Amino acid sequence: MTKCLDPVILNLWHPIGAIAEAVPGAVQDTVLLEERLSFALNADGEPVVWRSHPDVQGPARVPAADRLPARSTYGYVWTSLGSPPAELFLIPEYEEPDRRKLNAATFGVNVSAPRAIENFLDMGHFPYVHTDILGVEPHTEVKEYDVEISVDRDEILATRCRFFQPMASTASDGGADVDYVYRVPHPYCSVLYKSSPVDEARRDVIAVFLQPVDQEHVRAHMLLCVLDEDNEDKVIKRFQQTIFGQDKPILENQVPKRLPLDPRAETPIRADKSAIAYRRWLSQKGITYGVIPVAA
């Protein structure tokens, strides 16, 4: 018996753990959509995911009927409790060989997945929450940007976003106007592209993949796919963890924890264009999990 009744969410791929932190053969337990799951890498390094069961102690002994769909993509194990699509959304930059690809961290956060996505899309909080890093007063204006819901790709795209950032990444050597592009290609995942301080023709990619533990708790997996030849992995991770650690209390103090989809529930401002599109997109998809749907 499944605890999530939202068919759209049940049929999605969801991330459950980072490959970099998995020890081959060792079983990890986690929770997805209120279901206890176990996963491990088998002898070939391929992920095996199953519903947790005391009799099943390792990936080699999982009865076929108990196995869940599993894939290893973008450095994470993904699974589904329903019938997932053949492909996951594409991040072509992930294949570029000169990028540093890291799981910055997986953090537990006491918030719904949609609230976390909305915060990720918001630039207005940069100077106040990420002071002297992603923003600084008096550079507080969110300039006009474009948002579209791409029908053929079924994702939200926010472009022409610009923000002054004192320290945009570990590779920065001072403040700069930074260009952003945001994609929301999955109800609980978002991909951000921002100007690279080391190559003006390319962009760093930072993605947040949210694993819904239940409607009001997530495990946030943070993928970094950046251009940086100088800094150690741990320095790059530390930068992103610092940012996320600043967001965390803001996320956890959101009331209500689930995202209200009624346009009258919370008053948006012009800077919230991408959030408005996101809420509308979730409504159009008929999503009910992690949100407060519009009353019928």
Next chain:
Amino acid sequence: MITLYDYELSGNCYKLRLLMSFLRIDYKTVPVDFYPGREHKSEWFLKLNPLGQLPVLDDDGLVLRDAQAILVYLASKYDPSGTWYPRDNPALLGEISQWLAFADGITSTASAARLHDALFYDFDIDVARAGAHRLFRILDEHLWFGEQQGRSWICSAGHPTIADIACFPYIILSEEGGIPRQDYPAIRRWCDRVKRIKGFTVMSGVFPAGPGKVAA
């Protein structure tokens, strides 16, 4: 030169960053990938601290572990005002030591709850939260009675001591472990006073004090 082996999200490391900021001490940082890399359990780190714990501080070859011990050392050596750890006041030193031990209790309860919720540590979360509430209740009463007597800080002095620094981080971060502070008004007022000490610095998850209120 002082070197701090540091993890940004560690409240115990933050204690030392706070004191060094109050004392305007220059230091350099060696980041340790505590999570997810578990670098504090790596071979090179265990040579520095066989307990496999952060923080560690190296001052020209003197290597010390344990946040409270390092607070004692730094304040004794680098505080010209002699107020953070007043070496000539036995009664006050006794009080400070008492609250440094209390701070360790906050670490094993409130910090444990935070590690459970955010970093998936396998702790008994109900025990951790109940333990933190018990300590917060004791500290709240202590601070409340202190306020009645005109005392603003944890120990009996007209100025903050390292006891305040030792207790502050895992109290201000307690909500990340599901431990709200609304029932501890004296603790909340004290947190605000700590944030207004000259030289105060934040860490991820801690915000500066709001603008001061003008008396009506």
